[in-house]
Amino acid sequence: MKFSRLIMLLLSVTLFLNMQCEDDPVSLPQSNCVNLALIDSFSYENAATSPYTINDVIVNEDCLIITITATGCDGNTWTMQFLDSGSVDESSPPQRYGKFFLINDESCLAEVGRTTSFDLSTLQIEGENEIIINIDGYEDPVTYTY
Template identity: 45%
Template sequence: MKQFFVLLLFMGIVTVSCKGDDSNCCPHPDPTNCNKFSVIDETKYSQTDTSNYTITNVVLNGDCLEITIGASGCDPNNWDMNLFVSELIVETNPAQYKTKTELINNEACLAVFQKTVSFDLTTLQMPGANQVQLTIEGWNTPILYQY
């Protein structure tokens, strides 16, 4: 009987320990079709180095901005990319965000690869407007994001 209560107590603890906000325990589906979210952060934008890659293509696909980069490395599957957006909005018509792509690549191989990552832009939507322009460091053509 004592073992039964210990087992019951253990089952109760395991059941209660799984909370809905714990992504390791109870996965939630990603609300977008993009790979990652864009991040509005002036400090990270200012500190982002863009010299370790070349942007080879940029495509706006709905709310997703797809950025293709080329860089040397061993395996692009090991790369991580982020899109940082300056908090300082350029007051033009339409309003303009400055962005930088960060490539995290800790490999020292001489082969050159490409990788495409899409970033969700919905956090850049401005109330009372239906479009913003994105200026991407390393890409000569501004992107007009209409929503």
Template identity: 40%
Template sequence: MKNLIFLALACVFVSCDSDDDNNEIITDPFDYNCDQEVVVSSDQFENATTSDFVFTDYSFTEGCLELSYSASGCDGSTWTVELIDSGAVMESAPPQRNIRMVLDNQELCQAVIRKETSFDISSLQVEGTDKVILHLENFEEDILYEY
């Protein structure tokens, strides 16, 4: 009788279907697929120069802050952007941070180009809270980042 129970249990374990192809291993919970990471530097925040541009929108997509912006240019293929945090956290409820986007645009065409760039801002999280207010320079409203 014991052999029969053992044999039945062995069959159950062997017949279990393991679908390993659909199991993703996430090694870093903040390993987002963003275009760039935010730079945290008080010197760069204060001293970086930017070309003219206008923000058109923002959204959060899969852990990334996606900024939409437009500027004059040929096609925008040579543009470089950085999102820079001042490094300071203003103590409030919720805490606040100052950030700015810097665009380097050397294109001398009159077309208006719209682009989107996503940034991994997980390094802007503040310990002890689940949200922070981002003051984005030249953006019409504050951005509430909840994590």
């Protein structure tokens, strides 16, 4: 009787310890880009942006590098985001539609330039290795090859 209780206690302790959660490390994709491009059709259609001008757009590997100018003090408090509409035109190569959004609460009137980057890997389409990205407010379509 004592032996079966001891076995039952050991079994219970073993099961209890087995159920304890261990935090498995979560690995995010490594990126040299500052931000992540997001697919969000609601925000794409409804989000407000501060005025800005896109000066240059470059794709370097998985990074979309955007240079803008806007009025401000130094641009260090700006919040910048690149949103994809979520819709894909079935062309060859497929086309996506993106917008750059800026939140600028700086009250200075100087013209300030800033460059930032967005990881485009979230915009990849399975079975494709290239897409065209049409950026609202930028005249030329951008080719992203992955």
